[in-house]
Amino acid sequence: MFLSLQTVSAQKMVAALDSVMHRHFSADQPGGALLVVIDGKTVYNRGVGLANRETKRPITPATNFRMASVSKQFTAMCILLLEKQQKLSVDDNLLKFFPDFNPQVGKIVKLRHLLTHTSGILDYESLMSPTQKEQIFDQDVLNLLKPQDSTYFEPGSRFRYSNSGFCVLAQVVEQVSKKPYLTFITEHIFKPLGMNQTTLYEPKRTIPNRAMGYARDKNGKIRFSDQSITSGTKGDGCVYISLTDYKKWNDALTTNKLVNLPEALKRVFYPIEGQSNGFYGLGWFFTRTNGEAQTFFHSGSTCGFSNCVVRIPEKKTLIVLFSNLADNHRPFGDVLNVLTSQTERSVDVWALHNLTN
Missing domain, CATH: 3.40.710.10 (DD-peptidase/beta-lactamase superfamily)
Structure with a gap:
């Protein structure tokens, strides 16, 4: 073009x-x-x-x-910034951050899989109770995924768009930075770039x-x-921006x-x-x-x-x-x-x- x-x-x-x-x-x-x-x-x-x-x-x-899914580029940037700070690697698996994740999944799913929609982890929407009435948040998504002992396919072998993956990435940011996701993204992206009206829901x-x-x-x-x-959920879609x-x-x-x-x-x-x-x-x-x-x-x-x-x-x-x-x-x-x-x-x-x- x-x-x-x-x-x-x-x-x-x-x-x-x-x-x-x-x-x-x-x-x-x-x-x-x-x-x-x-x-x-x-x-x-x-x-x-x-x-x-x-x-x-x-x-x-x-x-x-x-922004809905346009938000995912901001979540990914948070991970890259933490990698730049040498606090994680995109080749780290989920067990490094969440020791209570089912090892059959946690030991084979890496951050790079989440960042490329190739993890195969289950869609959290399919795991929610049919009677769910209250909003679900990233920690809730993580709790739904932790006990799961299978993925849709071998991680890294296929592309399948996944909101679950980016919700998990937001929780990785919190786990590694020891800060709420909103605080981290504001301090490291929004404020340094002068995006003073941008925030999360x-x-x-x-x-x-x-x-x-x-x-x-x-x-x-x-x-x-x-x-x-x-x-x-923040990691997969709730940035508000002009x-x-x-x-x-x-x-x-x-x-x-x-x-x-x-x-x-x-x-x-x-x-x-x-x-x-x-x-x-x-x-x-x-x-x-x-x-x-x-x-x-x-x-x-x-x-x-x-x-x-x-x-x-x-x-x-x-x-x-x-x-x-x-x-x-x-x-x-x-x-x-x-x-x-x-x-x-x-x-x-x-x-x-x-x-x-």
Whole structure:
């Protein structure tokens, strides 16, 4: 993929992107926020719709959306930072951190397996009681997994997307750092990068500039849908971030401010079956050119939010769309269509969307 402002009229692109946003989002309903950066220049940075239907607060680039699975890249970074501090290795197994983990699983599942969705550990959703009514948290997930004596497959032999794995990783962070996950991620990522509005969901915790989540019922009517029993886990999905702060995060990744992500991905990744140039590692789907990670992608879906992110660091390109409406990824496809129709080459990442949840 190559995007260049020299090949298009910026004004024409803004008008086309505006058309997409207003076609999909209404000013008086839940909506979305879109950021497009090409060649290091911000082309589009606007919100459409309401962050909160009750208060009528509009969506802006400062609105904080729940990231769902886009959160996994932050969890992975916490592990990399602890490795940088020489407090763990991605080749450590689970028994090192949780001696009471069933040894048949704990001794063969390594952190690298969790970071690449190749652990085969069971989906915690399948282990929950059918009568579960209260939100489940990362420690609860760990407690459900500890007694299990089997995995779906031999760790490291297959790719299977796993929320369980990233919940366990958040517990590893707490175990090793001796700090609550929120404290560690704030001290080592959010504050150093100036992401002062970014935080994690916790019940009754105030989130600044918070977008509330919504969904459509079977009749297409929009209803409040901000939380579910599985939306309280931190490691796999509860970062709240705005376009403004996400750009800071992207800039830090591009400049290797915290760790060298491209180098880390050379040793922690896994090829995805059925994708000729598709890989996963450290919270990212990505493509490679000459062994180097090139185009990064991830989406996130939850009961009330839909998010998509594409990064192409070599081209200083970033495309981010956050929405506080569930099951609403189609606008992102239309954004990509606008960008590819007005630039030199196509975006070869949309197919990867179906691999994420």
